[in-house]
Amino acid sequence: MHLHRDVLAGALFILIGAFALSVARGYPVGSAMRMGPGYFPSVLGWVLIALGACVGLRAFRRRDWTPVEWGWKPLASISASIALFGFLMPRFGLVPALALMLPLAAAAGREFRLREVLPLTALMCAFAACVFVYGLKLPYPLFALPFQWM
Amino acid sequence: MDVIDSLALGFGVAFSTQNLLYCFTGVALGTLIGVLPGIGPLTTIGLLFPITFYLPPLPSLIMLAGIYYGAQYGGAITSILVNLPGETASAVTCLDGYAMARQGRAGAALAIAALASFLAGCIGTLLLALAAPPLAEWMLAFGPAEYFSLMLMGLTGSAVLTQGDAVKGLAMVALGLLLGMVGTDVNSGMVRYDFDIPELTDGIGFTVIAVGLFAVAEIVTNLERSEPDAAFTGPLPSLMPTLRDLKDSFLPALRGTGVGAFFGLLPGTGPALSSFATYMLEKKLAREPGRFGKGAIEGVAAPEAANNAAAQTSFIPTLTLGVPGTAVMTLMLGAMIMQGVTPGPQVMSAQPELFWGIVASMWIGNLMLLVLNLPLVGVWVHLLRVPYRLLFPCIVMFCAVGSFAVNNNPVDVYLCAGLGVLGYVLAKLECEPAPLLLGYVLGPLMEEHLRRAMLLSRGDPTVFFTRPISLALMLATLAILAVVVRSFLPAADPRR
Numbered sequence: 001m002h003l004h005r006d007v008l009a010g011a012l013f014i015l016i017g018a019f020a021l022s023v024a025r026g027y028p029v030g031s032a033m034r035m036g037p038g039y040f041p042s043v044l045g046w047v048l049i050a051l052g053a054c055v056g057l058r059a060f061r062r063r064d065w066t067p068v069e070w071g072w073k074p075l076a077s078i079s080a081s082i083a084l085f086g087f088l089m090p091r092f093g094l095v096p097a098l099a100l101m102l103p104l105a106a107a108a109g110r111e112f113r114l115r116e117v118l119p120l121t122a123l124m125c126a127f128a129a130c131v132f133v134y135g136l137k138l139p140y141p142l143f144a145l146p147f148q149w150m
Numbered sequence: 151m152d153v154i155d156s157l158a159l160g161f162g163v164a165f166s167t168q169n170l171l172y173c174f175t176g177v178a179l180g181t182l183i184g185v186l187p188g189i190g191p192l193t194t195i196g197l198l199f200p201i202t203f204y205l206p207p208l209p210s211l212i213m214l215a216g217i218y219y220g221a222q223y224g225g226a227i228t229s230i231l232v233n234l235p236g237e238t239a240s241a242v243t244c245l246d247g248y249a250m251a252r253q254g255r256a257g258a259a260l261a262i263a264a265l266a267s268f269l270a271g272c273i274g275t276l277l278l279a280l281a282a283p284p285l286a287e288w289m290l291a292f293g294p295a296e297y298f299s300l301m302l303m304g305l306t307g308s309a310v311l312t313q314g315d316a317v318k319g320l321a322m323v324a325l326g327l328l329l330g331m332v333g334t335d336v337n338s339g340m341v342r343y344d345f346d347i348p349e350l351t352d353g354i355g356f357t358v359i360a361v362g363l364f365a366v367a368e369i370v371t372n373l374e375r376s377e378p379d380a381a382f383t384g385p386l387p388s389l390m391p392t393l394r395d396l397k398d399s400f401l402p403a404l405r406g407t408g409v410g411a412f413f414g415l416l417p418g419t420g421p422a423l424s425s426f427a428t429y430m431l432e433k434k435l436a437r438e439p440g441r442f443g444k445g446a447i448e449g450v451a452a453p454e455a456a457n458n459a460a461a462q463t464s465f466i467p468t469l470t471l472g473v474p475g476t477a478v479m480t481l482m483l484g485a486m487i488m489q490g491v492t493p494g495p496q497v498m499s500a501q502p503e504l505f506w507g508i509v510a511s512m513w514i515g516n517l518m519l520l521v522l523n524l525p526l527v528g529v530w531v532h533l534l535r536v537p538y539r540l541l542f543p544c545i546v547m548f549c550a551v552g553s554f555a556v557n558n559n560p561v562d563v564y565l566c567a568g569l570g571v572l573g574y575v576l577a578k579l580e581c582e583p584a585p586l587l588l589g590y591v592l593g594p595l596m597e598e599h600l601r602r603a604m605l606l607s608r609g610d611p612t613v614f615f616t617r618p619i620s621l622a623l624m625l626a627t628l629a630i631l632a633v634v635v636r637s638f639l640p641a642a643d644p645r646r
Contacts, residue, residue, distance in 0.1 A: 005578070005579045005580060006315075006318075006579070008579055009318060009321075009576075009579040009580070009581055012575070012576075012579070013321045013324075013325070016325060016328070017324075020328050020331075020343075023342075023343060024342075027340060027342060028338075028340075031609060032604055032609040032611065033604055033605060033608055033609030034605065035337075035600070035601045035604060036338065037335040037337070037338045037340040037342055039601075040331070040596075040597040040600065040601075041328065041331050041342065041343075044324055044327050044328050044331070045328070047324045048321060048324040048325060048328065051317060051320050051321035051324060052321060054317050055315075055317050055318055055321060058317070068578050068579070069374075070578065071370060071371075071373065071374040074369075074370045074373040074374065075370045075570075075571060075574050078366055078369060078370055078546055078570065079366065079567040079568070079570050079571055080567070081546060081550075082366070082546065082549065082550045082553075082563060082566055082567040082570065083563065083564055083567040085547075085550040085551075085554070085563060086550070086554065086560035086561075086562075086563025086564050086566075086567070087560060089554055089560060089563070090559075090560055098547060101546070101547065101550060102543045102544075102546075102547060103543075105542070105543040105546040105547070106539070106542075106543040108369075108370070108373055108542070109373060109538075109539040109542065110373070110539065111539060116539075116540060117543075120540055120543065120544075121543075124543070124544055124547055128547065128551065132551060132555075136201055137204070138555060139558070140558075
């Protein structure tokens with residue numbers, strides 16, 4: 001069974017609102033005159049839940065719609081490559097981080113040609129080293145070893 | 151005269167060979183990144199503004215102005231040549247700009263876009279100089295209640311007036327406000343929503359949100375579509391507009407400037423609304439409205455002028471109230487605060503060099519774009535000929551390095567990857583991300599003013615309706631909301 005995208009959106013908003021609300025319960029609420037750190041977030045949590053309910057319930061009135069087509073594979077590949085860069089960068093330096101990130105990102109595409117991706121990776125590593133490290137003088141090591149960092 | 155003195159002061163501090171060089175670097179970098187498909191002006195500025203951290207205040211602001219104009223123009227290039235609007239405001243430019251490009255008149259469209267926005271920029275700067283001091287004086291009367299009501303109106307307006315569903319827009323604003331709560335609460339010193347991650351104590355960075363929510367989602371959406379190898383394959387457009395083009399676009403550009411200058415003053419609505427409004431106006435005024443959407447040059451000149459005039463006048467609420475009009479202004483404001491500008495009604499009297507320096511730098515950035523960047527259009531267009539399968543890994547690289555560069559710390563990069571997933575899911579569910587960003591920025595400010603207003607009124611919420619300015623703003627908010635409620639009634643919308 002496919003759900004209307006607005007039902008999913010409404011559910012997502014309600015979920016996030018409820019989560020925000022449950023975390024905000026741990027903060028002092030205070031009074032309307034002296035609001036504590038929990039006051040505004042709690043109000044926002046309720047507002048988000050209410051709006052999410054509106055979005056979701058309204059969708060049941062609609063008849064004509066197309067199911068959402070998700071592209072999880074490119075999404076996973078792109079997000080993982082960014083996270084991988086974050087993990088490798090402080091440990092091994094800019095060049096190794098990019099050398100692994102770029103092919104993983106490129107794998108998100110429709111076609112993956114090693115003949116193209118390898119030169120591209122080499123080129124972009126050189127470009128990043130020139131622009132970010134030599135040009136903009138960002139304080140990044142090109143290569144590093146993890147034990148120095150630890 | 152006062153205005154001339156003030157502008158002279160601004161230009162005096164802004165003009166120097168070194169500053170102009172920074173400005174040109176900014177314009178070039180802004181266009182380089184902004185022209186990449188899938189990276190709008192917002193993401194471009196988000197990615198590049200960490201670079202300006204390392205400069206002293208004025209050069210940094212001038213470079214920022216350069217980046218701003220470069221990014222806007224890079225966005226215009228992608229809108230006109232490949233029909234990919236980077237932000238809501240340029241969606242209007244696409245209508246006729248892309249039609250012109252398909253008739254082989256892309257060059258004329260690009261040149262007119264730059265000329266019209268320069269004309270608007272000149273008039274906008276003058277208006278800013280004339281109107282800012284009296285408005286700032288009036289804004290001194292703003293107390294916390296007025297600030298809160300103003301922000302509420304701005305947020306509601308931005309949610310309802312962007313393309314797409316108004317209720318989802320409101321929900322996105324609430325989500326943005328919640329994201330803005332992450333970090334230390336200034337009143338109590340309590341750290342909220344940090345989940346014991348020390349890096350979250352200062353909140354989530356602009357760049358991380360802008361890149362994660364906008365760029366990552368855009369790349370993935372592009373990858374799903376079946377598309378030609380290169381974004382742009384046609385011949386290099388000739389830039390020269392004909393005399394007739396110039397004559398046809400002069401009056402529309404002037405009208406666009408007027409419309410834009412007015413809408414720029416309203417926080418939260420700004421450029422996007424002004425582009426749509428002025429396009430509609432031109433269509434009404436035209437002798438043959440049928441030409442619009444099929445390559446009418448007025449349809450490029452007027453919205454581009456409106457967009458830029460709105461950007462200029464939106465400096466008035468941004469700098470004198472600290473309430474940014476648009477997501478892009480938000481980033482500019484953030485960068486300015488980092489450079490020691492304290493937004494508020496006193497900014498003009500307390501920091502005249504900085505205030506007028508910013509006004510002058512924006513004008514210089516605009517001029518720089520026209521004089522140096524326009525002849526370089528051919529170079530930027532080459533980037534659009536690169537096949538997307540080679541281009542997008544490079545875009546991902548800019549995103550990753552850009553979010554790392556903000557604090558030199560991997561947590562920002564992980565957050566960016568996570569927000570990328572959220573941004574993609576929201577984009578698939580047809581929720582516009584722009585209102586979220588505005589909510590995220592205004593969140594802490596809004597909470598602060600709400601608290602102060604309620605403290606001053608001893609917990610009496612009617613304070614928002616008894617002070618005249620606040621009452622007017624609240625009524626405007628209710629009027630906007632009434633439009634949303636009407637759309638719920640079955641008979642109101644014949645499409646359903």
